[in-house]
Amino acid sequence: MAIQLMSPSSRTSPAESAPALQQEIAQLAASPKVLSAMEWFREQEAQFTRWQLELARTPAPPFGEAARAAWVAAKFESLGLKQVHQDAIGNVLGLRSGAQASVVSISAHLDTVFPAGSPLKIRQQGPRLYGPGISDNAAGATALLAIAAACQEFKIAPELSLLFIGDVGEEGEGDLRGMRHIFLDSQWKDAIRASVVIDGAGTDTIVTEALGSRRFEIIIRGPGGHSWSDFGAPNPIVAIAHAIHLFSQTRVAASPKTTFNVGVIEGGTSVNSIPELARMRVDIRSASAMEIERLEMELRRSVEQAVEVEEAHSHRGNSTHPQAGLKAEINAIGNRPAGELTPNARILQVARAVDAHLGNTARVQRASTDANIPLSLGREAIAIGAGGMGGGAHTLQEWFDITGRELALKRILLIVLALAGMAPSGAEK
Numbered sequence: 001m002a003i004q005l006m007s008p009s010s011r012t013s014p015a016e017s018a019p020a021l022q023q024e025i026a027q028l029a030a031s032p033k034v035l036s037a038m039e040w041f042r043e044q045e046a047q048f049t050r051w052q053l054e055l056a057r058t059p060a061p062p063f064g065e066a067a068r069a070a071w072v073a074a075k076f077e078s079l080g081l082k083q084v085h086q087d088a089i090g091n092v093l094g095l096r097s098g099a100q101a102s103v104v105s106i107s108a109h110l111d112t113v114f115p116a117g118s119p120l121k122i123r124q125q126g127p128r129l130y131g132p133g134i135s136d137n138a139a140g141a142t143a144l145l146a147i148a149a150a151c152q153e154f155k156i157a158p159e160l161s162l163l164f165i166g167d168v169g170e171e172g173e174g175d176l177r178g179m180r181h182i183f184l185d186s187q188w189k190d191a192i193r194a195s196v197v198i199d200g201a202g203t204d205t206i207v208t209e210a211l212g213s214r215r216f217e218i219i220i221r222g223p224g225g226h227s228w229s230d231f232g233a234p235n236p237i238v239a240i241a242h243a244i245h246l247f248s249q250t251r252v253a254a255s256p257k258t259t260f261n262v263g264v265i266e267g268g269t270s271v272n273s274i275p276e277l278a279r280m281r282v283d284i285r286s287a288s289a290m291e292i293e294r295l296e297m298e299l300r301r302s303v304e305q306a307v308e309v310e311e312a313h314s315h316r317g318n319s320t321h322p323q324a325g326l327k328a329e330i331n332a333i334g335n336r337p338a339g340e341l342t343p344n345a346r347i348l349q350v351a352r353a354v355d356a357h358l359g360n361t362a363r364v365q366r367a368s369t370d371a372n373i374p375l376s377l378g379r380e381a382i383a384i385g386a387g388g389m390g391g392g393a394h395t396l397q398e399w400f401d402i403t404g405r406e407l408a409l410k411r412i413l414l415i416v417l418a419l420a421g422m423a424p425s426g427a428e429k
């Protein structure tokens with residue numbers, strides 16, 4: 001995930017009935033089963049560490065999460081979750097049934113950014129675990145299992161059901177396809193009342209705003225030719241350079257923060273050939289969906305105009321080249337919707353009250369996570385960390401320090417149970 005700190009003024013949303021909610025959290029935390037579960041987390045750390053190491057050793061490259069998904073499905077079964085299955089797109093789901101059919105989802109993405117065949121040298125040194133994907137997001141998936149395990153161990157019966165999801169396709173060109181499927185096409189899409197996304201390490205953030213992005217690959221094709229004998233033929237590299245020049249003059253406001261980047265340019269075969277093709281990849285991001293829309297239009301206009309200009313310049317000077325045009329193709333290669341919680345969303349009030357109860361300090365942040373999908377649909381969702389500390393995300397030097405993991409597990413358990421409600425003790429099964 002990509003995190004961005006928000007300016008301090010950007011959110012003030014005092015809870016409407018903060019004292020009542022605070023008391024509700026205190027009661028929940030003091031109920032015997034929850035209290036036992038919260039103490040148990042610390043004793044179970046060795047088990048959680050083993051799970052995390054095993055998860056990270058099971059490859060989950062982009063579009064290749066099947067092995068890790070199968071591992072998680074087996075764990076879901078052994079932890080007593082019901083209706084454990086993999087959906088059409090590869091997400092793993094399991095249910096802790098409550099008294100009601102509506103659900104609170106708790107999810108962690110299974111995929112990593114590391115391509116198939118990457119060496120997965122996963123190792124432990126004292127409290128530190130090392131290796132690609134160990135924090136992002138083996139830590140998240142471990143937290144998912146830890147919460148399911150606690151519910152099983154202490155026979156915790158929520159009022160709403162808890163839907164555990166190990167989802168695919170969060171990173172890069174996975175483009176949030178796992179979550180997209182859950183919220184647009186799955187049997188659960190209308191039943192989910194609130195979503196807690198677990199991504200990466202730490203306990204010091206609450207992601208409530210979805211950083212939107214759109215990514216494009218632009219390909220300009222032309223007739224090509226010999227640099228001498230075909231001089232004058234329109235040149236795709238010149239056209240793409242002109243398009244970059246035009247697009248890079250697009251003005252963006254400081255707020256809502258909006259950015260663009262030309263990250264890759266390619267094309268051409270040799271110094272004495274007029275290229276047949278030039279290509280670039282462009283990334284557009286904004287907290288505002290409208291700004292993303294506007295920048296996409298600017299990009300399209302820049303490409304169109306650059307092609308026209310280059311075509312008009314062909315028949316340069318001494319050219320005898322027959323008229324042949326350029327063709328531009330603009331392909332969307334990523335689309336992460338922007339969105340944000342409504343100011344008085346219960347899920348944020350609950351997270352705040354749980355943090356106050358645990359003495360934890362957390363900042364509200366904007367980031368690109370699985371929560372983008374529910375947030376863009378106006379649904380209640382947050383993304384939070386799996387505890388401990390982590391660093392080097394998306395590098396082979398990634399690490400995770402297990403110290404203090406239990407704080408995150410307590411935090412996640414309390415948030416999820418406060419959202420789902422606890423069944424009256426007589427109804428616990």
Ligand SMILES: [Zn+2]
Binds near residue numbers: 170199200
């Ligand atoms: Zn992640």
